[in-house]
Amino acid sequence: MKFNGILHVISMISEWSGKIAAFIIIPNILALVYEVVARYVFNKPTIWSFEVTYFLYAGHFMLGAAYTLKYHRHIRVDVFYSRFSPRSQAMIDSIGYLVLFFPAILILIYGGIGLVQESLLMNERSAITAWKPILWPFKAMLPFAFLLLGLQGIVDFIGRFNVAIGRAK
Amino acid sequence: MGGEYFPLLMFVGVIIGILAGFPVAFSLLGIALIFGISGFGDAVSAMLIRRILNVAMNYVLAAVPFFVFMGVMLERSGVAERLFEAVQMWVGRLKGGLAISTIIMCTIFAAATGIIGASVVIIGLLALPAMLKHKYQKELALGCIIAGGSLGTIIPPSVVTVVYGPIAGLSVGRLLMATIMPGFLLAAIYLIYVALRCQMKPELGPPVILEHHKSIKEKLVISAGALVPPIVLVVAVLGSIIAGLAAPTEAAALGAFGSTMLCIAYRKLNWKVLKEVVFETIKLTSMIMLVLAAGTAYSGVFLGLGGGRLLESIMLGWNVGPWGLLIIFMFIIFIAGFLLDWISVLLIFVPVFTPIVVKLGFNPIWFSVLVIMMIQTSYLTPPMAPGIFYIKGICPPEIKDPHLFRSVIPFVVLQLVGIVLVMIFPEIVLWLPEKIIGY
Numbered sequence: 001m002k003f004n005g006i007l008h009v010i011s012m013i014s015e016w017s018g019k020i021a022a023f024i025i026i027p028n029i030l031a032l033v034y035e036v037v038a039r040y041v042f043n044k045p046t047i048w049s050f051e052v053t054y055f056l057y058a059g060h061f062m063l064g065a066a067y068t069l070k071y072h073r074h075i076r077v078d079v080f081y082s083r084f085s086p087r088s089q090a091m092i093d094s095i096g097y098l099v100l101f102f103p104a105i106l107i108l109i110y111g112g113i114g115l116v117q118e119s120l121l122m123n124e125r126s127a128i129t130a131w132k133p134i135l136w137p138f139k140a141m142l143p144f145a146f147l148l149l150g151l152q153g154i155v156d157f158i159g160r161f162n163v164a165i166g167r168a169k
Numbered sequence: 170m171g172g173e174y175f176p177l178l179m180f181v182g183v184i185i186g187i188l189a190g191f192p193v194a195f196s197l198l199g200i201a202l203i204f205g206i207s208g209f210g211d212a213v214s215a216m217l218i219r220r221i222l223n224v225a226m227n228y229v230l231a232a233v234p235f236f237v238f239m240g241v242m243l244e245r246s247g248v249a250e251r252l253f254e255a256v257q258m259w260v261g262r263l264k265g266g267l268a269i270s271t272i273i274m275c276t277i278f279a280a281a282t283g284i285i286g287a288s289v290v291i292i293g294l295l296a297l298p299a300m301l302k303h304k305y306q307k308e309l310a311l312g313c314i315i316a317g318g319s320l321g322t323i324i325p326p327s328v329v330t331v332v333y334g335p336i337a338g339l340s341v342g343r344l345l346m347a348t349i350m351p352g353f354l355l356a357a358i359y360l361i362y363v364a365l366r367c368q369m370k371p372e373l374g375p376p377v378i379l380e381h382h383k384s385i386k387e388k389l390v391i392s393a394g395a396l397v398p399p400i401v402l403v404v405a406v407l408g409s410i411i412a413g414l415a416a417p418t419e420a421a422a423l424g425a426f427g428s429t430m431l432c433i434a435y436r437k438l439n440w441k442v443l444k445e446v447v448f449e450t451i452k453l454t455s456m457i458m459l460v461l462a463a464g465t466a467y468s469g470v471f472l473g474l475g476g477g478r479l480l481e482s483i484m485l486g487w488n489v490g491p492w493g494l495l496i497i498f499m500f501i502i503f504i505a506g507f508l509l510d511w512i513s514v515l516l517i518f519v520p521v522f523t524p525i526v527v528k529l530g531f532n533p534i535w536f537s538v539l540v541i542m543m544i545q546t547s548y549l550t551p552p553m554a555p556g557i558f559y560i561k562g563i564c565p566p567e568i569k570d571p572h573l574f575r576s577v578i579p580f581v582v583l584q585l586v587g588i589v590l591v592m593i594f595p596e597i598v599l600w601l602p603e604k605i606i607g608y
Contacts, residue, residue, distance in 0.1 A: 022451035025234055025425075032235075032422035036415055050228060053418060057231035066456035072450045074192040075460060075510055079552040081190025089190065096191035101201020104217075107202055111218030142218065142225065 007155045011070060014152040018067020021060055028056040047131040055138050062145035066152040090163035097157040105150040112143025175474030179204040183467065183517070193513050197463035205470040213470075220469040224462040228418055229341050232331045234454040235421035236283030239326075241446050241453070242428040243282050243399075244596065246290050247435050251395035252277055253295045257377075258388050265367025265374030268305060268313045269360060274358040275317025277396075279324035280403045281428075283331070283421075284453065285548065288426035289318030297563065306373040308576040309363070315556040315573075316359060316580035322511070323541055324352035326406055326421065328510060330541060332461055336468075336515055337523045337537055341417045342410055346533050346602045349407070351542060354597060362583055398434065402427045407604040411605055457512060464516030480521050481528075489555045491529040495536070498522050499543055499588070505545025510555070513573060514544060521557040538598045539588060546584040549577040 035049035068074055081089060118124075119136040126133050162168035179200060186196030194235075198217075224230060225466050243249075243401035256270040263269060271292065278288055286599065293314045301312035323327050325345040334341035351447040367374040383391075406424040432438040471477070484494060498518075519540065526536045548556040557573050591597050 018451060019448065022447040025238055025447060025450060028231075029235060029238070029422045029425045029429075032419050033426045036419050036423060040414070053231050054226050054228050057234060058225035060234055060451060061455045061458040062225065064451035065459050068452045068455040068459070071452060073456050074194055075456050075512070075555055076190050076192045077187050077508065077510055077513070079508055080188055080358050084190070092189050092191060096186070096189070096195065096199070100186060100191060100202075101195045104198035104202045105194065107214045108198070108218055108221070111214035114215060115218055115222065139222070142222065 005169060007158065010151045010155050014066040014070045014148060014155075016072070017148055018064050021063035024056050024060040024063075028053060028060065029140060031056070042148055047129050048133075050129050051131060051133055059141055060136070063148065065145060066148040069152045069156060072156075086169070087164060087166065090160045092165045093160040094157065097153060097160070101153050102150070102158075105146050105153060108146045109143045109150065112139070112146060114142065116140045120155070173475075173479065175204075175208075176471055176474040176479055179471055179474065179476065180517075187509065187513055193510060194459040194463040197460070197467040197516070201463070201467040201470045204474065208470065208474045215284070215346065216469060216473070217466045220466040221278070221462045224335075224458070224465050227335055228416075229399055230331065230335060230458070230461070231417040232326075232341070232421035233328055233457060234450060235418070235425040236326050236328050236331065237453045237457070238425040238446065238450045239421070239428040240282035240284040240288060240321075241449050242432055243278075244288060245442050245446060246428065246432040246437050247397070248281075248399050248431065249274070249278060249288075249291045249295060251391075251435075252399065253292075253299075255392040255395035257299075258383065258391065261377045263364075263367075264371045264376050265309075265363050266377055267296065267300045267305060268309055268363045268367065268374050271300070271310075271313045272317045272356060272359050272363060275314070275320055276324065276353070277399060277403075279317075279320035279352070279356075280407070281399045282321055283328045285318050285321040285328040285555070285559075288321060290555060290563055291315065292318060293560050293563050297560075300374075301565070303377050304372075304375055307572045308446065309366070309373050311560065311564075311568070311576035312572055312580050313359070315549060315554075315560055315577055317356075318559070319545050319556050320352060320356055321350050321537075322545040322548060325349055325410075326417075326424065328457065329515075329544060331417065331421075333515060333519065333537055333541060336461075336465075336519050337533065339533060339537060342413075343459065343534060343606065344537055345407070345410055345417060347538050347598045348541060350597050350601055351538055351587065354590065355542070355545075355584070358583050358587055359580065362579065379455075398431050402431065402501050449512060459496065460510075460512040461516070464512065468516060468520045477521055477524065481525050484525060491531065494529060495526065495531065495592075499539060500524070502540055502543045503546065503550075506543060506553070507546075507550045507562075508553050510553060511544045511547060514547065515540075532595065534602065535591075535595045535598045539591060542584065542588050542591065546581060546588075549581050549584070551577075570602060 031052050035046050039045040116136050116139050119139050122136045126135055183200045186200055187193050201217060205217060209216060248332060253275045256273050260266045261267050275292055283289055288503045297310060317502055330344050330348055331341055334344050391552050402424060405427060406420045410417055502514060502518055523533060527533050548554060551557055551574055
């Protein structure tokens with residue numbers, strides 16, 4: 001029971017992180033509209049538009065990854081898959097999680113932490129515009145998003161695994 | 170197999186993973202990791218995350234969620250209903266008039282949104298019952314909707330084109346310009362085909378007798394209300410890209426903003442709709458972008474292991490001449506389109522084919538447009554045919570799979586006709602960007 005409680009909490013985290021991330025697009029749209037207006041109407045382009053845009057864009061789709069997994073919306077090619085029995089489908093997913101998903105997510109979290117450490121050490125700043133924001137918080141978003149995705153992956157894997165071994169339907 | 174063929178195993182591995190039905194993004198990441206470790210050892214973690222970081226820091230790709238948002242919002246705005254009514258008023262009484270209206274509406278919709286999918290459903294919900302009621306041939310009715318809906322892939326703005334640019338290392342703005350004429354060419358080919366067939370066999374699409382005859386003035390008022398707002402939106406988005414006033418990303422955000430304004434003007438926007446739009450947008454965006462990020466990681470490992478050079482030397486060794494190789498490439502993408510989704514097709518083949526095509530002396534923009542046209546064809550070719558998949562959900566029971574499969578055949582042929590025309594007359598692609606940017 002306790003274990004199911006943890007899985008439930010993870011699902012809720014995926015749900016809410018995704019829903020909050022979903023709204024990031026609105027300030028991003030408004031910021032760009034403001035930039036275009038500022039440039040042509042006030043003749044005063046912002047210095048932050050470029051970075052803010054990709055910060056928000058990346059936060060949006062990366063933090064949405066776990067939520068998208070929760071709703072099984074990550075694209076799969078089901079030409080053959082849809083013709084398999086539910087149990088075979090669950091076996092494919094279980095194997096896929098163990099061989100492909102979890103190792104990759106772990107490595108990406110590890111690699112992402114490496115990026116953040118490096119960025120902190122160098123006190124790295126974006127060199128694209130005059131705004132020059134520090135970059136580590138943006139980079140820290142990547143391993144964090146992969147952590148959320150990996151956690152939701154655990155929830156989904158356990159469900160699929162139970163179907164694969166015949167303990168659930 | 171010797172060590173030099175190692176990257177090919179990676180290619181086989183990823184195809185197996187994808188066709189087994191495991192999500193594409195995770196298959197690509199997992200295979201990239203397995204082969205990356207054996208090729209690069211510890212360095213693989215930094216390498217993979219850096220490739221993903223490149224996608225996350227790509228300003229141009231930030232246009233993707235905006236175009237997705239714009240499409241989802243427009244679907245909710247009720248603009249499709251208005252368009253269909255308006256277009257039908259003018260051409261409904263012609264032979265095949267409803268089919269012609271459907272294609273015209275799809276073309277306008279394609280120019281206003283960058284995604285297909287739900288738009289096929291919306292158009293299908295309007296046009297299919299109307300055509301069946303007026304005794305249109307089922308295949309013709311379905312074909313118009315499915316093929317017409319797929320036009321969103323090529324007619325800019327298009328998410329496919331935005332994603333294509335960074336993969337091939339080409340300017341998204343130029344690519345968007347380059348797809349304008351081919352996109353409208355395909356729409357015109359569809360229209361000519363439908364009109365001619367219905368002229369020759371009127372029973373395929375009998376003319377519709379309207380119960381209530383409207384005066385020209387009434388017609389103009391309804392048309393203006395339906396056509397002007399989306400056309401303003403299209404002109405604002407495409408115009409600002411073409412005129413160089415806004416980067417594609419900015420234009421996409423303006424489009425997203427404009428579609429919201431349109432929804433407000435049509436009194437369709439409320440808190441519930443807004444929530445549904447942003448929740449659907451993040452799912453579609455995450456789905457596309459994760460495959461793209463994973464595919465970028467995958468192609469980084471594949472090219473790093475020498476897979477690109479290997480395939481290049483194999484393919485150049487076939488001695489079929491530049492055009493022979495080009496046709497083989499197109500054929501591979503055509504076949505892949507039967508089985509794979511569009512992003513997988515792009516990520517697996519474009520990074521390998523593009524440098525070879527450039528080396529053979531072809532124009533990369535022209536080649537890209539050919540590939541995008543072929544990807545549009547993949548929306549029609551079963552079993553992996555999103556166009557058919559979307560329409561299936563809304564078909565009445567008397568429509569069976571064979572109707573759907575038969576319905577796309579003439580349109581696949583028309584696609585190939587369009588592709589051959591663009592091959593023979595590259596000006597269709599190159600004229601507009603040359604005129605505007607000057608090279």
